[in-house]
Amino acid sequence: MRTVYVNGEFLPETEAKISIFDRSFLFADGVYEVTSVLDGKLIDFMGHMKRLERSLKELKFDFKPDIDQLLEAHRELVKLNDITEGLIYLQVSRGSAGDRDFAISKTTPPTIVMFTQSKSLINSPLAERGQKIMTFPDIRWRRSDIKTVQLLYASLLKTDVAAQGKDDAWMVLDGYITEGSSNNAYIVTKDGTIVTRELSTDILHGITRASVLKCAEELQLKVEERHFTVEEAQNAAEAFSTSASAFVCPVVEIDDKPIGDGVPGPVAKRLREIYIDANRKMAL
Numbered sequence: 001m002r003t004v005y006v007n008g009e010f011l012p013e014t015e016a017k018i019s020i021f022d023r024s025f026l027f028a029d030g031v032y033e034v035t036s037v038l039d040g041k042l043i044d045f046m047g048h049m050k051r052l053e054r055s056l057k058e059l060k061f062d063f064k065p066d067i068d069q070l071l072e073a074h075r076e077l078v079k080l081n082d083i084t085e086g087l088i089y090l091q092v093s094r095g096s097a098g099d100r101d102f103a104i105s106k107t108t109p110p111t112i113v114m115f116t117q118s119k120s121l122i123n124s125p126l127a128e129r130g131q132k133i134m135t136f137p138d139i140r141w142r143r144s145d146i147k148t149v150q151l152l153y154a155s156l157l158k159t160d161v162a163a164q165g166k167d168d169a170w171m172v173l174d175g176y177i178t179e180g181s182s183n184n185a186y187i188v189t190k191d192g193t194i195v196t197r198e199l200s201t202d203i204l205h206g207i208t209r210a211s212v213l214k215c216a217e218e219l220q221l222k223v224e225e226r227h228f229t230v231e232e233a234q235n236a237a238e239a240f241s242t243s244a245s246a247f248v249c250p251v252v253e254i255d256d257k258p259i260g261d262g263v264p265g266p267v268a269k270r271l272r273e274i275y276i277d278a279n280r281k282m283a284l
Contacts, residue, residue: 002115013115016113018096018111019098019111021097022111023093023097024091028148030092032148032149033049034087034088034089034244035048035087035090036121037078037083037085037088040078041078041284042074043283044208044244044279045284046067047210047211048090048207051205052065053065058146059148061092061110063092065112074088074090074114081118086121087116087119087245088117089116090112091112092110092112093110093113093149094110095108119245121245122276126249127246127248127264129252130251130253130263131167131249131250131252132165132167132251133166133253133254134164134169136157136170136171138178140171142202144179144201144203145202145203145205151182157171170233173202177227178202179202183206183243183249184203184208184242185239187232187238187239188236188237188238188267189236193221193222194223194224194267195223195225196213196223198225198226199225206242208242208247208248211275211278211279212242212248215278233259234254234255234259237259238264238267239268240268247272247275247276248268249268249272250269251268
């Protein structure tokens, strides 16, 4: 049985409770972060905390997290649950004012919840064979840069693609790919240029995205941050996605059309290796 964290306490998961009036439950009024664990250490932790602070600020939370306390809590959960490889989920909601009310109380303390998930991150069959992607309209609210718990559309997309024997969904807005259901999207052109959509309110400002682009720069690979279409992606030499839980994951098919040779490409595979190696060295 896992030990989880709720508002400063470490509890058996069967004893963890939050109010039925919590605003995350009633209004999806909360934000979250997922930090990977490799070799019992935290990957890109400070990047995730910086984004957490930004999300809270954008949603006008009257709360500033204590990053040192959150770091110690993350480490304690790793220790208590004996996690060597996996994830830690952190959620901060606007809490419970004791009843359902659209109006936001300025005096209600937040609800902070964390739990671990054991998962093999390095040895990934999906990364080995590559993802098969389907595209869908991007009908999310237009503040996709804030990492909120409003994940119903992403959940529906993942369920839909799985039922059709595919692996994930990439979303399209005004004819251009924005991002994946839970990841940032990339292509590699035939001249070796890595292309990913520029940062805006249309996509999540991925922590892994930032690290991978830095790795690409160190490898002296050309990077363009711009819009790209489904057709351009289908005709690219390679495609891949990035996320905290999957690192760099190649894409081999988009809407039933093979990408390149239909197998994971060398650029994606090399970036995955470099990212894992670099972040292992910097883990907390």
